[in-house]
Every structure is written in structure tokens, then in C-alpha cells.
Amino acid sequence: MKNNTKRIIGFAINDFNRNKGISIATIFVLTITIMLVTGLFFFQGIAGYLTAQIQNKIDITAYFVDGTQEQDILNVKDEIIKMSPNIKNVEYVSKDQALATFSAKHKDDAVLGQALQEVGNNPFLPSLNITTNSDPAQYAQVANILQTSDFSKLIDKVDYSQKKDTIEEIYSITSNITIFGIILGIILILVAILVVFNTIKLAIENSKEEINTMKTVGASNQFIRGPFIIQGVIYGIISFVICFLLSGIFALILSSKVEVILPGFSLFGFFLTNWWIFVLIQLGFGIGVGVISALIVVKKHLEI
Numbered sequence: 001m002k003n004n005t006k007r008i009i010g011f012a013i014n015d016f017n018r019n020k021g022i023s024i025a026t027i028f029v030l031t032i033t034i035m036l037v038t039g040l041f042f043f044q045g046i047a048g049y050l051t052a053q054i055q056n057k058i059d060i061t062a063y064f065v066d067g068t069q070e071q072d073i074l075n076v077k078d079e080i081i082k083m084s085p086n087i088k089n090v091e092y093v094s095k096d097q098a099l100a101t102f103s104a105k106h107k108d109d110a111v112l113g114q115a116l117q118e119v120g121n122n123p124f125l126p127s128l129n130i131t132t133n134s135d136p137a138q139y140a141q142v143a144n145i146l147q148t149s150d151f152s153k154l155i156d157k158v159d160y161s162q163k164k165d166t167i168e169e170i171y172s173i174t175s176n177i178t179i180f181g182i183i184l185g186i187i188l189i190l191v192a193i194l195v196v197f198n199t200i201k202l203a204i205e206n207s208k209e210e211i212n213t214m215k216t217v218g219a220s221n222q223f224i225r226g227p228f229i230i231q232g233v234i235y236g237i238i239s240f241v242i243c244f245l246l247s248g249i250f251a252l253i254l255s256s257k258v259e260v261i262l263p264g265f266s267l268f269g270f271f272l273t274n275w276w277i278f279v280l281i282q283l284g285f286g287i288g289v290g291v292i293s294a295l296i297v298v299k300k301h302l303e304i
Helices: 002-018 020-056 070-083 095-105 110-119 136-148 150-154 160-205 208-216 221-261 267-273 275-303
Strands: 060-064 087-093 127-132 155-158
Touching: 002 020, 002 221, 020 160, 020 221, 020 267, 020 275, 060 070, 060 136, 060 160, 070 087, 070 127, 070 136, 070 150, 087 095, 127 136, 136 150, 136 155, 136 160, 150 155, 160 208, 160 221, 160 275, 208 221, 221 267, 221 275, 267 275
Parallel strands: none
Antiparallel strands: 060 127, 060 155, 087 127
16 A cells, blocks of 8 residues: 555656646646635735725714713613614714814814804714614614614604615625625636646646556556546645745735725735635645546546
8 A cells, every 4th residue: 555655656746747848837827726716815805894994984873962961871872782782883972072073174164163163152962873783774773772762862863864875875885895706706716627627637638648558457546546636736735835925925015005095904914814714725726626627537538
């Protein structure tokens, strides 16, 4: 058994070296394929970050009747969190905070500044800004709780009805981004597998006479398959090493450019954080496609 394993590995290495041109071509195609799959994972990371940023900016606001005590508002905040477990965040904004935020945002607008002075007192109401966990239906649920619960008498208004269409549209867009990524990924992976399969098929076709010779002398099917399976593993490992290095280099080079478009998102940081996923995807895909393609093509020759 041990001798057979050594011979199988020896045959695989000899075939790999003897057909260097085809081996290099196979590795090149497999590398491009793995990079496409890796690119999709990067795309999912960027899309996920963008989706989270958009969804984090969506909220509904409950404005309280002027004069409502701060402690009463904080009690409402606690009750909302208890009644709706899907709440991501509830932020209390006092009248003074609302005025300060508005003044800072419109500090260069003389007309609004003059209007505030003419009003004389603080026209803003204390409020709670509420963010849920990525489902537009949750906002409707929270708005309903606010408007029909025992503490509704403290609430002046909830702006859900004004934001409802915008919230639903944004969640529809982010959902479509995810679906698009999945569909694109499936298409590219299928095309890539087909290309790799045909390239490996060409490599094995070059050894057709060798396969027939081994069959003639009575070699077992397992022994005949062995060298080609090992070659598939070699193709996958070499392609993985190349792809992993290229992924890190590209992520480092492009990181600053991506951060200009998506502030706060580091492409290289994403790569470092998820390096083990990149290893699993690239190594698993490379070896898997190489070995499976080899098994399918050799099986056809064995059946002839």
C-alpha cells in the first residue's frame, strides 16, 4: 500500500513536470477562477458594509409633548425595549440637544438663525430615535406600540408615516443588492468550473495513451485515478498560494481608494479579519474543482 502511494505520487509529479505547458495553463485558469470567486467574497463584504451603513441611518422618531419629564421619557425608552426585542438602538434626544444639533448643522444659514431668534424660546421637542434590526415591518410594529400603549398620552407624534415609503424602498434596494450578488456569484462559479474542467480535460487527454497502457497491464482503477487526483491537488494548492498572495496585495493597494468611496471600510482590514475564510474558499475551491474535474474526466476514459 505504501509503495503504491509513493508510485502514484511519483507518476503525478512526473506527469506534472512532463506536461509543464499544460500544467501552467491549468494553474493559470484555476487561479483566474479562484480570483473571480474571491472577488465575489470581497463584493459581498463591501455590499454588506454598505447595506449596514444605510440601514443604520434609518430610524423613526417619537416626539414627546413639550414639558414631559426626562425620567418619564427614559421610562418609555425602557418599556419600548422590553416590548419589542428587535430594537437595535433607542437614543434619547433632549430639547437642548436637538437645538444644539440643529444650530450646528445650519450655522451658516442666516435666515434660520434669525428665525430661531424671533421665536425666542426652544421650539424643539424631546424625542426618542429608534432603530430596529433590518426589517421594515419592525418599524411599523414599534410605531403601533408607541401610538396605542399606555404612554401614548405623552407622545406628540411619531414620524413613521412620513418615512414609511422611504424605509421600504431602501430595504428593497439593499435586499436586491444581496440577491444580485448571489445570482452573479452562481453564474460566475458555474462558468469558471466549466472552463477549469475543460482545461484539466485537455491535460488528461494528453495522457490518454498512458491510461490505456495502465489498463492493459491490469492496473486497478484506483491506481489509474491516483496520479490525476494528486495533480488536481497540486493545481489547487499552487493556485491557492498565488491567489492568497494576490488577494492580500490587491486589498492593500485598493484599500485607500475604496475608503474614499466608503469611509470607515478598510478592504485590507476586511481581508485580515477574514483571512481564514479566504483560505477556506480559495484552497477548498481550488482543490475541489481540480480533483472533481480530474475524477470526471478519468472516469470517462476508464469506461471506454
